[in-house]
Amino acid sequence: MAAAAKSLSRGAFILFEGVDRCGKTTQASKLVESLNQSGVASELWRYPDRTTTIGKMIDDYLQCKADSDDASMHLLFAANRWEKKKMMEEKLRAGVTLVVDRYGYSGVAFTSAKKLPGLDQQWCKHSETGLVKPDCLMYMEISEDAAKKRGGFGEERYETTEMQKNVREVFADLREDWWNVVDADRTIEEVQKDVQTIAKDAVERCKRGKELEHFEPGW
Ligand code: NYM
Ligand code: MG
Numbered sequence: 062m063a064a065a066a067k068s069l070s071r072g073a074f075i076l077f078e079g080v081d082r083c084g085k086t087t088q089a090s091k092l093v094e095s096l097n098q099s100g101v102a103s104e105l106w107r108y109p110d111r112t113t114t115i116g117k118m119i120d121d122y123l124q125c126k127a128d129s130d131d132a133s134m135h136l137l138f139a140a141n142r143w144e145k146k147k148m149m150e151e152k153l154r155a156g157v158t159l160v161v162d163r164y165g166y167s168g169v170a171f172t173s174a175k176k177l178p179g180l181d182q183q184w185c186k187h188s189e190t191g192l193v194k195p196d197c198l199m200y201m202e203i204s205e206d207a208a209k210k211r212g213g214f215g216e217e218r219y220e221t222t223e224m225q226k227n228v229r230e231v232f233a234d235l236r237e238d239w240w241n242v243v244d245a246d247r248t249i250e251e252v253q254k255d256v257q258t259i260a261k262d263a264v265e266r267c268k269r270g271k272e273l274e275h276f277e278p279g280w
Pocket of ligand 2: 081
């Protein structure tokens with residue numbers, strides 16, 4: 062019955078978000094490694110997933126090999142999440158914890174940071190409605206200076222001071238009480254310690270049967 066289904070054990074959806082060069086990828090990889098070592102079956106996912114057909118179009122756009130309309134690019138980033146929604150649900154229900162490097166919050170933050178008429182936050186959120194909601198969000202907070210000093214800044218589209226400033230503002234706007242704000246200005250090891258504690262709690266809650274949630278209309 063429905064009541065029994067509610068307590069089904071499952072994997073956790075743990076999401077890392079933040080501006081470029083905040084250390085998300087490093088921390089997400091380290092977390093997957095440590096979870097697997099401690100017997101929690103986990104996988105590292107990232108968005109954009111540049112391996113799919115849609116992902117390849119996104120990759121060309123980000124590397125400035127192709128130009129496109131801003132609204133259609135936004136929808137492609139979202140489609141790149143939709144095309145993996147079913148697999149995401151299946152994995153989580155099968156007990157696999159997914160550590161995800163960026164998701165729809167980046168989608169909303171980067172597109173609305175362009176400040177284009179019509180492409181406001183509300184419009185940006187529509188294409189995410191119905192997708193799986195993370196169980197745990199680590200927002201990696203880094204100072205503007207620290208991010209700029211990190212290797213590779215400026216290599217891709219969007220990695221400009223102005224854009225990152227706007228993205229940071231949208232993230233601040235999107236922030237909700239349940240987010241975990243992690244001080245990412247510290248050393249890798251210091252950040253990792255906090256991340257592990259937060260992740261462990263999420264894994265436990267999902268193991269005990271926390272229900273899978275989805276982004277609802279008007280989220
Ligand atoms: N990005 C990422 C978007 O503009 N929309 C999205 O929906 C997502 C998931 O892609 N600057 C942007 C943010 C990044 C860029 O991400 C590539 P990464 O994590 O550097 O591969
Ligand atoms: Mg990047």
